Amino acid sequence: MSKSLSSPSPKLVFLIADGMGDLPVAVLGGRTPMEAAETPAMDKLATLGRVGLCRTVPHGMAPGSDVANMSLLGFDPASHHTGRGPIEAAALGLALEADDVVFRLNTVTVSDFAATGLMRDYSAGHIDTAVSTELVRQLGASCLPAGYELHAGVQYRHLLVAKGAAGREEATVFVRPPHDITDQPMAPDIAALQSVPALWQFVTCAARLLAGDDNASKANAVWPWGQGRALSLPSFTESFGLRGAVVSAVDLVKGLGRAAGMAVLDVPGATGLLDTNYEGKVAAALEFLKDGDFVFVHVEAPDECGHGGDAAAKTEAVARFDARIVAPMLGALGESASVLIACDHPTPIAVRTHTTDPVPFLFWKAGIAANGAAAFSEREAAKTGLLIEPGHTLLAQTAAWARG
Template sequence: MKLLFLIADGMGDWPLESLGGKTPLQAAQTPNMDAMAAQALMGRCRTVPEGMAPGSDVANMALLGFDPAQHHTGRGPIEAAAQGLELDPEDLVWRCNLVTVTDLGLSGTMRDYSAGHITSEAALPLLRDLQDHLGDETFTFHPGVQYRHLLVQKGGALEDEATLAIRPPHDITDKPVKPDLMTFSHSPRLWDLLHGAAERLAHKNNTTKANSIWPWGQGRPLHLPGFRQAFGLSGAVISAVDLVRGLGRAAGMEVIEVPGATGLLDTNYQGKVDAALKFLETGDFVFVHLEGPDECGHAGNAADKTEAIARFDARIVGPLRQALGDDAAWLIACDHYTPIQERTHTSDPVPFLFLAPGITGQSAAAFDENTADAAGLVLEQGHTLLNWCLERIKR
């Protein structure tokens, strides 16, 4: 039987006055998920282990069946796996955002963690320039997707920088950067790199909103068990973001690139659907990830987040359900909450829906945070969810 995990990143939320006391998921038009809820098992799943930061890296690793407490080394290493970078065990890999700050003084503020959602095409010459002028035997810049890039520090896992705690830029939008600058100052070479990059980005030829880099999420290279060996399934991941692709590549899964997949509201929904169906002609498991709701949550835009969820239902869930129907098993969830009020991730247990032939559900009228909570089922270890689904398919 084919198994699909359909993940709307950051979909979970809290009630909002602007939505009449509803969450974006409750406010969105989601007829496909609601129809499935009438037959499905529902509950909540704790995708972020206690004591770990509620990031997409941790949460999606758990959803793919791997225990973050055992395997997670940092966000940067996951995205390095997506790029297939050749790394030594002692290398330190940083996620390196292009960002917009008011300035890099102690009174500075993080204005935009994505530099205005800079395109990959606009970011590439900036990264090449940084590498040409600042790259050396210790630090190398590696272009990624949109604002998401990498900085590799040769042998850095053995250096003091490995323990620096820099906040993710999406956690500090419109907030002072002083605490992080104080942390950066503990590493003179990282401090010089940060300010040297700002000087390069101030060049008149840079017409983007990117005026600084922001290294964070560092760790040693990632190693995961093989997905087929761990779960007996041939699997694939489909996502616009390097993070999810990196997890898939590290686990030996097929990583399917979809042209026009942007991670935003304008992503290529039909391309993702077509890619999933093509893979399932011979494959067993596909992990379809949609970034849009998370980006809208970080922006604090309730209307756009509601629309992103509606599009997930209409353009991902609906077409796949129509194509495969009762001949497949379905898990629908988010990886973590990205509440509009917070504009960053939280570690709330996420709602999930599971539907497969022979399943007797709770006859819920809709799929949302409240109906999942009312089901009374909570999986305290998120990495067990995949096996939980497989056990019910086998029954």
């Protein structure tokens, strides 16, 4: 890392609205949620700054938030991504051996845990963390195969570790992300789970236990997916010359930050939903920036609304991101920091899942030459003709713009 003694370290703020990008929606009069939402802060910055598209999901990779956020943090997923589970394990600070395999484990709602069943809800009705933590404890006591570990996370997001399984079928079995198959048949995934006896024993035991009368939650099954071996990332500070932090409700973003040696700021009341503690996130970010150089503030709600297919809620989520994250950050920092705003991937209302399309981004620093956007939206970003590809170069590019 090399810094000029004559120029102070430029501060850079990166604000991420997960899944914000979309397609025109009929009930919004053919506008996207970004176009329909009141977003005066982002629209003004767009007219003053540099707006374009960024390919956050490399060709051939699935558009998971893990892949896309790794790109936004400046690391090439094609070289560094081992799976969703390992990133979240890093967030929890789990000690893993090199030959362990870590699955993400959702508590889900299914019509019936069988090949004929349908995936109803990847989140089990956004199950309460305390409720799901108790269910995970019971599953651990009653259903866990030898050589496996269970770790409860936030809401429906848990981890299942198969110790020493790197050379076994656990490492290669493919179960689809449950948020990609809402209301779809589970037959291929059930067949995959049946091919690994220990996994099948675990998930069928879990379905029996969750069917019990004393479970009042919507969780009636568990769903292991996104597995891989332990994650290791280069140091963020050494890579970019910036002392950085992440602020997020979700474990995968915390895990990426922790794996890159960044500060991970915990904010009480950060829920990952529309009702998240926006003010707490802003306060934590501003406090860190007193000494730090870079903060990555991640808001999950637009993605959740996209998965829910709720255009009005997604529009509200985008408006709150603008009013309660972007505007106060700008108000507090003035011209003392550069600002980068993006989403990790689109989660269009029409498809209710992630897509691989390039995402809109916006960069502003005091005095930068604008590149012609009239507002911050997918269409305006496409119109400028600026495309950052591969997406993991965006951060280094904007850090260079920030240094001037």
